[in-house]
Amino acid sequence: MDWLIEAGAAGPTIVKWSFRFSREKNLPFLVGEFATTAAGKTESLGTMSIGIDPVSGQFMSWHFDPDGGYGHGLWLREGKTIGRWILTAYRPMAPRLPASMF
Numbered sequence: 582m583d584w585l586i587e588a589g590a591a592g593p594t595i596v597k598w599s600f601r602f603s604r605e606k607n608l609p610f611l612v613g614e615f616a617t618t619a620a621g622k623t624e625s626l627g628t629m630s631i632g633i634d635p636v637s638g639q640f641m642s643w644h645f646d647p648d649g650g651y652g653h654g655l656w657l658r659e660g661k662t663i664g665r666w667i668l669t670a671y672r673p674m675a676p677r678l679p680a681s682m683f
Contacts, residue, residue, distance in 0.1 A: 595619060602631065609633065615644070631656070642668070 602613030610632035617624045627646035634641040640656040652672030659665040 596624070600629075602629075605630070642670070644670070644672070 596617055596619045598615060598617050600613055600615040602611040604610075605612045610630050612630050613628065614626070615629055616626040625646060627644055627650070629642050629644040631640075631642040633639070642654040642656065643651070644654070645651045650672060652670055654668050654670035657667050657669070659667050
């Protein structure tokens with residue numbers, strides 16, 4: 582998970598996801614902030630925790646936005662390539678926000 586600690590960006594040219602994470606003190610999770618932009622306009626932003634789900638043992642994330650929206654995601658490594666991950670995120674609909682956050 583150390584590669585997420587450096588600020589970065591990901592995504593196709595239409596929608597960009599930028600993020601900044603750090604290790605949570607004395608806990609096995611990363612915590613940080615994210616934002617998605619499209620056509621130069623911020624579409625969504627919020628906070629996220631990433632780590633191994635103690636119940637399922639899977640690499641998961643939990644995200645929260647300032648309007649009360651929330652969700653979770655499952656991270657799967659794409660093949661054996663280091664640093665290539667697929668995030669499948671679930672997010673219930675929140676007022677005034679698009680469903681396609683990721």
